Amino acid sequence: MISTSRKPRAFAPDPAAPGLQCDTPGCEHAGEYRAPKSRTSLREFHWFCLDHVRAYNAGWDYYRGMAPEEIEVEIRADSSWQRPTWPLGQQGKQARLDEAAEAELHAFAFGTRPKAPPKQDIPAELREALGIFGLAWPVAFATVKAKYKELAKRHHPDANNGSKQSEEMLKHVNLAYAALRAKLATAPQAPAD
Numbered sequence: 001m002i003s004t005s006r007k008p009r010a011f012a013p014d015p016a017a018p019g020l021q022c023d024t025p026g027c028e029h030a031g032e033y034r035a036p037k038s039r040t041s042l043r044e045f046h047w048f049c050l051d052h053v054r055a056y057n058a059g060w061d062y063y064r065g066m067a068p069e070e071i072e073v074e075i076r077a078d079s080s081w082q083r084p085t086w087p088l089g090q091q092g093k094q095a096r097l098d099e100a101a102e103a104e105l106h107a108f109a110f111g112t113r114p115k116a117p118p119k120q121d122i123p124a125e126l127r128e129a130l131g132i133f134g135l136a137w138p139v140a141f142a143t144v145k146a147k148y149k150e151l152a153k154r155h156h157p158d159a160n161n162g163s164k165q166s167e168e169m170l171k172h173v174n175l176a177y178a179a180l181r182a183k184l185a186t187a188p189q190a191p192a193d
């Protein structure tokens with residue numbers, strides 16, 4: 001069932017626009033909508049036409065518009081298998097802080113928090129896996145693979161004095177990877193490897 005409650009984002013040309021063309025190469029429309037270049041340069045913006053600012057905006061991580069607590073709730077609500085009680089650890093914490101920072105940046109640039117795209121944008125069966133991997137959707141299989149290697153190494157029980165928690169974590173990393181691989185390895189954008 002598709003939700004119809006999604007509110008359209010209020011886009012309006014920015015009065016502070018410098019009157020130049022859209023920053024997208026080849027686009028000749030006026031760049032009337034601002035978008036942050038990065039969160040480390042808060043006062044620097046891209047200027048896009050409406051279509052391109054929308055496209056740019058759509059690239060924001062699905063979770064980036066949510067507060068950390070909301071992300072947690074979302075992940076838990078979408079769990080198809082019981083979420084273990086292991087803490088996400090420093091990496092997870094950092095990722096959530098990053099997401100909160102991105103949301104702040106977005107609010108600064110657009111005057112509003114980004115609206116999460118409709119849920120069907122992210123395959124439902126991958127939401128949990130993406131959360132565990134700390135990756136945004138869409139994602140290339142090569143990125144997933146690299147992340148998997150990193151996580152598998154970090155959480156391997158042998159590297160953690162045979163810790164039961166690590167073993168549990170690795171199990172979930174493996175499940176997440178299997179889900180992502182099943183989806184991405186057959187997708188057209190999957191890189192040859």
Ligand SMILES: [Zn+2]
Binds near residue numbers: 022023029051052
């Ligand atoms: Zn444009």
